[in-house]
Amino acid sequence: MDIFDIKEKTKINFQKTQSEKNLYLGEFKENVISALRKQDIDENIQYRFLELMKEKNAKLLKISRELEMKKIKKYIEYAEKINLNYxxxxxxxxxxDIGMVIVSQTPIEEERDVIFKNENEMYKEKKLSPFYWEAEGKKICNFHYKQLEKKFKEKENKFKKMGILDKILGYKCPICEKEKRKGDM
Structure with a gap:
């Protein structure tokens, strides 16, 4: 093997490593438990991300200074509550577009996608209405409940099926209502 080939490969690997670190707020990907994109950080807290902050291997929460304090305040408060440095x-x-990363004490060997998927994306991936996310914990119509049973069984326990009494009392499916409003626009 030519010495120039080795030198060139080393240079390329170094550049890849640097660009990876620049993406994950100065951390190597193998040290990142999860990363949250800036557009996913808003007043709606990503509770699954908070759960990842409690992992025993988590040592630090890194937050981009570009984010507004009102959007990151809950994450900081939670980190303080569980004694996670930030x-x-x-x-x-x-x-x-990475806004936050949870850093691990030790490198994680397995290859995985560290970018956190918000609830809305998870429903879209299953080819369901994006409005399911906003309707979690509520009663939904038979049609939307059956769609959920078929395509995303794991989330079924987050919803209740509307009954006849609900319809008589005028309760409307929140997903149908949102879809109707979206269609009117």
């Missing part, structure tokens, strides 16, 4: 970071070389 740090606000900024860097001119940070690229991409």
């Amino acid at each position: 740090r606000l970071v900024d860097g001119i070389f940070y690229t991409g």
